Amino acid sequence: MTSRRCLTLEKDGHHFVFRYCDGREVDLLATFVAMAADPDSEFDWFDAAVLSYQIGQQASEELDPVG
Structure with missing residues (x-):
């Protein structure tokens, strides 16, 4: 069974919620890139980098659960 995940980001009164499997x-x-590239979006490249890092951290913890 595929598990669902959620990442959230609060910034300057905006609340971004990303749910994915x-x-x-x-x-x-790819969604982060599209949002960061959009000049009308409050989501910027730093936000994309932070959330991308969090995805990597989650994957790393799953591969090495002992730590």
């Missing part, structure tokens, strides 16, 4: 991380990264 395991294995769809690449699609989520």
